[in-house]
Amino acid sequence: MNDKQIMLIEDNPDDRDLTIRAFRKNNVLNPVTVAGNGAEALTMLFGDENRDQGNPALILLDLKMPKVDGLEVLRRIRADPRTRVVPVLVLTSSKEETAQELWAVSLDLVG
Amino acid sequence: MLASVALLLILFVANVTLSVRAYVLYERADVSTLDVIGASNSLLIELLNAETGQRGYLLTGKAVYLQPYDAALSAISADQQRLRPRVSAVPGGRQYLAELNSLVAAKMAVLAETIKLARAGDHADALRKVDTGEGKRTMDQARGIIADIQRAATTAGASQRSDLHTQLTIFAVLAAILAVADVRAGLVLRHRLRRAATQIRSLNANLEQQVRQRTIHLERANKNLEAFAYSVAHDLRTPLRGISGFAEALVDDYGDRLDETGREYAGRVQAGCARMSNLIDDLLHLSQVTRATINLQDVDLSAEVTAICAQLRAHDPGRQVRVTVQEGVRATADRTLIRSALGNLLENAWKFTARRDGATIEFATAPDGDAPICCYVRDNGAGFDPAYTGKLFQPFQRLHDTGEFPGTGIGLASVRRIIERHGGRTWAEGAVDGGATIYFTLNTEGTHE
Ligand SMILES: Nc1ncnc2c1ncn2[C@@H]1O[C@H](COP(=O)(O)OP(=O)(O)OP(=O)(O)O)[C@@H](O)[C@H]1O
Numbered sequence: 001m002n003d004k005q006i007m008l009i010e011d012n013p014d015d016r017d018l019t020i021r022a023f024r025k026n027n028v029l030n031p032v033t034v035a036g037n038g039a040e041a042l043t044m045l046f047g048d049e050n051r052d053q054g055n056p057a058l059i060l061l062d063l064k065m066p067k068v069d070g071l072e073v074l075r076r077i078r079a080d081p082r083t084r085v086v087p088v089l090v091l092t093s094s095k096e097e098t099a100q101e102l103w104a105v106s107l108d109l110v111g
Numbered sequence: 112m113l114a115s116v117a118l119l120l121i122l123f124v125a126n127v128t129l130s131v132r133a134y135v136l137y138e139r140a141d142v143s144t145l146d147v148i149g150a151s152n153s154l155l156i157e158l159l160n161a162e163t164g165q166r167g168y169l170l171t172g173k174a175v176y177l178q179p180y181d182a183a184l185s186a187i188s189a190d191q192q193r194l195r196p197r198v199s200a201v202p203g204g205r206q207y208l209a210e211l212n213s214l215v216a217a218k219m220a221v222l223a224e225t226i227k228l229a230r231a232g233d234h235a236d237a238l239r240k241v242d243t244g245e246g247k248r249t250m251d252q253a254r255g256i257i258a259d260i261q262r263a264a265t266t267a268g269a270s271q272r273s274d275l276h277t278q279l280t281i282f283a284v285l286a287a288i289l290a291v292a293d294v295r296a297g298l299v300l301r302h303r304l305r306r307a308a309t310q311i312r313s314l315n316a317n318l319e320q321q322v323r324q325r326t327i328h329l330e331r332a333n334k335n336l337e338a339f340a341y342s343v344a345h346d347l348r349t350p351l352r353g354i355s356g357f358a359e360a361l362v363d364d365y366g367d368r369l370d371e372t373g374r375e376y377a378g379r380v381q382a383g384c385a386r387m388s389n390l391i392d393d394l395l396h397l398s399q400v401t402r403a404t405i406n407l408q409d410v411d412l413s414a415e416v417t418a419i420c421a422q423l424r425a426h427d428p429g430r431q432v433r434v435t436v437q438e439g440v441r442a443t444a445d446r447t448l449i450r451s452a453l454g455n456l457l458e459n460a461w462k463f464t465a466r467r468d469g470a471t472i473e474f475a476t477a478p479d480g481d482a483p484i485c486c487y488v489r490d491n492g493a494g495f496d497p498a499y500t501g502k503l504f505q506p507f508q509r510l511h512d513t514g515e516f517p518g519t520g521i522g523l524a525s526v527r528r529i530i531e532r533h534g535g536r537t538w539a540e541g542a543v544d545g546g547a548t549i550y551f552t553l554n555t556e557g558t559h560e
């Protein structure tokens with residue numbers, strides 16, 4: 001269990017380090033791969049050279065990122081049959097509007 | 112324009128006045144000429160009467176003949192009196208008058224002298240004097256002068272009449288012109304007035320249009336500003352999370368390597384972060400109040416107040432607060448927003464009566480001329496200095512120490528925004544240690560989207 005990959009998609013280095021620290025403090029010792037923005041995350045998930053690594057066990061996703069934002073990344077993850085079932089934990093400080101959008105993306109996947 | 116119409120009217124009236132005067136003079140000129148002729152004829156006749164009387168006396172010696180003579184004497188002086196002013200006014204009249212008067216005087220002197228002689232019994236002497244023919248010559252001269260006077264008076268009268276006639280004609284023509292000008296000016300004036308009225312109407316319409324556009328612009332600008340504030344507040348959260356997260360990590364991971372003071376400083380950083388986080392949350396909440404879409408419905412304000420007070424009581428069971436609520440106060444409002452406003456007001460009342468025995472909170476309506484409904488929340492708590500009433504509704508403005516009564520100072524600001532969005536007004540009354548009353552009106556016809 002402890003060797004399963006966790007993927008952290010977050011553009012803010014402070015948040016990145018604090019998140020990893022929080023894992024460690026709470027004895028989550030899994031290896032964490034970090035993507036510094038949405039585009040990088042997509043390459044890591046669907047680019048050929050990283051494909052053989054398999055799916056991460058969990059994806060932590062920040063919504064507010066420049067260029068390819070979290071919602072777009074989520075949409076792509078849900079659209080691809082290879083990643084469709086990977087659990088995604090969305091990190092956000094915004095409220096309802098975002099929740100509604102997330103809900104819509106999730107419904108897309110079900111339908 | 113109005114001035115010129117007035118001037119024309121004045122000219123018209125003046126013209127009519129002058130015309131009437133000229134007409135009177137015209138009639139009078141005629142009478143005056145006739146007067147001169149009558150008086151001078153009478154003078155001549157009286158002179159003859161006087162002479163006849165004198166002759167009769169001289170010839171007969173009978174005193175009865177002196178009667179017509181005496182009558183003629185006074186008639187003559189009356190005629191002279193009548194003639195004097197009238198003839199003086201005629202060109203050359205004074206000259207004629209002087210000649211006539213001296214002739215009359217000479218004639219009367221002769222008559223008087225002969226009568227005196229006759230009275231003295233000297234009839235022959237008197238008759239001799241008459242025979243000299245001097246009396247007849249004087250009479251002929253008098254006749255000539257009177258004829259001259261009559262001619263002069265007639266000519267003068269005629270020319271005066273003709274002058275006045277010309278004047279009258281001119282006045283009549285002027286009157287006609289002025290009347291036409293007046294009517295024309297009146298028409299022009301009316302036209303201009305109408306045009307001015309139309310212009311004013313269109314200016315007004317324009318102004319309304321401008322005001323409407325300005326309002327739209329302002330509302331848009333306000334919305335932009337609001338959106339900006341929201342995103343700034345929101346973006347501030349990210350660095351704040353870093354600061355507070357690392358402060359926490361510092362204390363957690365390296366607390367044992369810090370001394371007491373170091374740990375206290377780190378704690379201060381964390382406390383500041385917590386405060387700032389609260390402020391940001393309040394700002395976001397305030398901004399949400401302004402941005403939220405209004406959803407109007409019939410709301411039972413009394414029921415809302417009762418429910419909120421029950422919640423406050425449940426959270427703070429140790430407090431003894433008497434709450435009076437006027438029943439059946441209803442209003443058209445956005446339920447969520449109005450509930451939040453009432454919540455803020457009642458929380459304040461609850462909070463600021465904390466140090467009061469026999470605390471009371473009252474919700475009721477008050478008469479207000481401007482709005483369909485005016486309510487207030489009153490308490491008998493700590494109150495505030497009325498000099499600062501204006502500050503109460505500003506964001507983050509507080510009149511009490513946080514140590515005494517906690518809070519960030521956003522409650523009343525958000526109340527004001529909510530009420531304003533319902534087309535209403537908010538104001539406060541209070542005194543230090545004398546409790547506070549916060550009033551608000553609702554006028555949902557003036558709701559701002
Ligand atoms: N009922 C009241 N009695 C006395 N003072 C009041 C009352 N209501 C408001 N004030 C004064 O107005 C200030 C602003 O009120 P407001 O509700 O905006 O802020 P707060 O209650 O201090 O904080 P918050 O509502 O954000 O928790 C208060 O700090 C207090 O000084």
Ligand SMILES: [Mg+2]
Binds near residue numbers: 458459518522523
């Ligand atoms: Mg308050």
